[in-house]
Amino acid sequence: MEKEVLIELKDIYKIYHIGDTEITANNGVNMTIYKGEMVAIVGKSGSGKSTIMNIIGALDTPTSGQYILDGNDVSKLKDDDLAEIRNKMIGFIFQQYNLLPKQSVLDNVGLPLMYARVGDRERKKRCMEALEKVGLDDKYRNLPSQLSGGQQQRASIARALVGRPSLILADEPTGALDSKTSREVLDLLKKLHLEGNTIVLITHDNSIAVEAERVIKISDGVVIFDGDAKEYKNEIKANA
Structure with missing residues (x-):
């Protein structure tokens, strides 16, 4: 069966102007990611990967080029339309969790649904389903401060899942965790991927990158490698 395209970046340039200085963060990036991939x-x-993440996450738009997300051209959308795309189609997982400290785990997980005006009963049902997936359904009344770092990241993963997005975008999701907890979070992401979720993982760490099924390496604003994780491991060894 032919794979369905979820993300297509065509000749993406992103240029920033700081005073009189022009900085090219992305220099003609082309990339295709299929539904169900990790x-x-x-x-x-400084490689340009964070700029690409912001474009994929509809947090920014390219200076030129085209970005198609699940058939929608989001390259030239205004802020309000980008916000709607983010809320409906993308689940975010951040390095620092970004949980509201005075809100319960349940309320934190339910934020995307609240913005989408989902009713209270349906919101709670979907939040509990997402929390069960990440093994936190017994902590729904807790505040973030009552959770470990790994549990807080699990809560943020539940929040990313709850809106049933087309794409889960994970930005350095293990960056604030110890190695054992990082392993647990990566295993959870891989499990979610096997359940059919499309996951794009942004990282500076090769040992994390090879946990995906496919690796795209960016350097100086261009893609210099795009292949499966085994190939990438061989590439690392060859350049060691």
Whole structure:
């Protein structure tokens, strides 16, 4: 069966102007990601990967080029339309969790549904389903401060899932965690991927990148590698 395209980046340029200085963060990026894939976008600090993440996440628009998300051209959308795309189609997982400290785990997870005006009963049902998926359904009344770092990241994963998005975008999701907890979070992401979720993982760490099924490496604003994780491991060894 032919794979369905979820993300298509065509000749993406992003240029920033700081005073009289022009900085090219993305220099003609082309990329295709299919529905149901788990893809890592890897690159060092300053490589342009964070700019690509912002474009994929509809947090920013390219200077030129085209970005198609699930058949929608989001390249030239205004802020309000970008916000709607983010809320309906993308679930975000952040390095620092971004949980509201005075809200319960249940209320934090339910935020995307609240913005989408989902009713209270349906919202609670879907929040509990998402929390059960990440093994936190017994903590729904807790505040974030009453959870460990790993549990807080699980709560943020539940929040990413609750709106049933087309895409889960994980930005350095293990960056604030110890190695054991990082392993648990990566295993959870891989489990969610096997359930059919499309996951794009942004990282600077090769050992995290090879956990995906496919790796796209960005350097100096361009894609320099796009292949499966086994190929990428061989590439790392060859350049060691």
